[in-house]
Amino acid sequence: MDGNTKILVVGDVRGRFKQLFSRVEQVNKKAGPFEILCCVGDFFGGDKQNEELIAYKNGFKHITVPTYILGPNKAEDNKHFENLADGEVCTNLTYLGKRGVYTLSSGVKIAYLSGVEATGNIAGQHEFNKADIQALRNSCLVSKNCATDYRGVDVLLTSQWPYGMQEKENEKASKLISFLCREIKPRYHFCAINGTYFECQPFRMPKDDTTQFELCTRFISLADVGNSEKAKYIYALSLKPVDKARLLDLVQKTTNEIPCPYIGLDMSGVVKKNETSESQQFFFDMDASGNRKRRNPAGNHDKRPRIMQIDQDNCWFCLSSEKVEKHLIITVGERFYLALAKGPINSHHVLILSTKHVPCSAQLSPEEWEELDKFKSALKKLFKSLGQVVCFTERHYKTSHLVIDVLAFEEGYAWKIKHSFEDKAEEFNLEFETLPALTSSKMLPEMGPYFLAELPDDSTLITRQMKHFPLHFARDVFCAENLLNCDEKVNWKDCLLDKEEETAYVEEFRKTFAPFDFTDDDDDDDDD
Incomplete structure (x- = not known):
């Protein structure tokens, strides 16, 4: 046929x-x-x-x-x-x-x-x-x-x-x-x-x-x-x-x-x-002894696939690396930190990054996933207080360090975001699956590249069609005419700021985020 x-x-x-x-x-x-x-x-x-x-x-x-x-x-x-x-x-x-x-x-x-x-x-x-x-x-x-x-x-x-x-x-x-x-x-x-x-x-x-x-x-x-x-x-x-x-x-x-x-x-x-x-x-029923949840002292209980060892000293995003532009950092948690995006679309365009070298969300431990979720929740609360909704994207393709791209939109634009993704997917001949809200790394592909977008309605779009995947796909969506209408900002290199402007953006966002910043909590409890 x-x-x-x-x-x-x-x-x-x-x-x-x-x-x-x-x-x-x-x-x-x-x-x-x-x-x-x-x-x-x-x-x-x-x-x-x-x-x-x-x-x-x-x-x-x-x-x-x-x-x-x-x-x-x-x-x-x-x-x-x-x-x-x-x-x-x-x-x-x-x-x-x-x-x-x-x-x-x-x-x-x-x-x-x-x-x-x-x-x-x-x-x-x-x-x-x-x-x-x-x-x-x-x-x-x-x-x-x-x-x-x-x-x-x-x-x-x-x-x-x-x-x-x-x-x-x-x-x-x-x-x-x-x-x-x-x-x-x-x-x-x-x-x-x-x-x-x-x-x-x-x-x-x-x-x-x-x-x-x-x-x-x-x-x-x-x-x-x-x-x-x-x-x-x-x-x-x-x-x-x-x-x-x-x-x-x-x-x-x-x-x-x-x-x-x-x-x-x-x-x-x-x-x-x-x-x-x-x-x-x-x-599944697990043994009453709870073996599945208990860590093996020898480390054999870690089911995550083995990955190539990367020299963290040469990674642009590992906090231990000298290559990290520390003036872009907004706040630091135990396992993740928040930073201004390089070549941001606007002053509220930020990134969630793992402090140590982790390649993607699919390979996070439960403890790492919990802190990543805390950052996402805090940002949702922040942008809601400003009358905005937020979209999180991750591209595990031609990048070796976990980076979550964060961008907010006026509440009235919330329904347009999914349509913009669908339009661009059709333009680039991509097929997306729709998942519910991500609650665990086990919902993601264990190996291989992928791209995902977490939308304001708590649904998740994901594709594994990464051959010739456009590296600026998320920015293509965000800068489209029916969203931010700024095609000139699709390439981050065209949006580079000087260090003084970046520092000013960071200070502004840090003050705005302060009431929602859980990283300063002594007891590490979430703010609800």
Whole structure:
């Protein structure tokens, strides 16, 4: 069908890179162009096999279709995923991350979960646990418009099989994945690592409190690339995003459907619902000992992905760096500080920055998130006292330090801000998801770049389409004709002030902010 998105999915690669990318190039020429290639299962092989990737890393060979891979399934493969800048292995080859939702420019939503189910409460880099399932489930459901209109996601990628699909495979399968499938209702679910090709007849997920529809799922396990049995290891999809598909196409049943294999599974102790949550988010039962919340003395309890170490002495924003322009600082907290924006749009254009080197909000600890939220709340109160509303934006792309851009608008302009974002998104061919108010770093992509905007109505716009993303996108929106109407200020370099003007702006804002500045509180209590 015209206008459909074409996607390729392959099973375990295990170091057969030349064979894979050669085959993909042939398929792309014959039946493409394909927008994306997704790899489930084991991507890397032994050290000798992985040498085939060197030519692609050095640019002597090229990957023709943007390729996205899942993470390791064995502890010995963790080394291949350490120190990846924004998940990039090489040009057109990217590690998606431990779990999340990747939205294509067409609107197709791909949910993904790396690794295998952990045997204990603590998940290693190659494992997932209940908390990961919770976070992924909430990421899929959080953008639905009302309690019963959820339509599912287009594709779910896992390496491990769900429990209940084939009896002979159950010992290698995961009940958590079965639960996840039942909750997020993917149209297609791909997995691998069992070395077999298996395509199940379609089945329907039951109605629940998130949807009034019985949505259809197709489960497909793919074989190894280049397997000797010549079993199918590559699968081509052409589909319209589920949110844009006709409802009739989603609910119309076919004659070959089978009962849902996940109905009737014993899920006792796996999950319970928080019935008071207005956002319909679900929370997992943790052990009574509270292991999930307790820090491990060895530091193994930190689930944040490893990132490249940056020399803080050379960072423009780390407070310990000599490069910080300290005359721009308004006030300093324990983990964050407030500063005047360089090249500000106006005198109330400020930044919230982390005192130490943190790359993005998605990698904040609960303590860091709490203080960031305090700064946001204080600024909201300040601008409300001035008859204004505030918008917070974050661009985790081509920047290595967490920076929250803060700009206020007259209250009468509040409704225009979202429209301005939508207009600019259409102009730059960007697709945004709408989330509710951000309450945790777990609502954000664990790895990879993104851009988000927190709007005055407490909704959040987010996109992960960062290829060729315009670096001045937020200022493009703010300076648009229907908002501040100052196109000449889109580039911050055109708005640079001399040091005396910057100092005057800082002093003015510091006095205005003083009644709301919680950083001076001895008991560290918030002002309410």
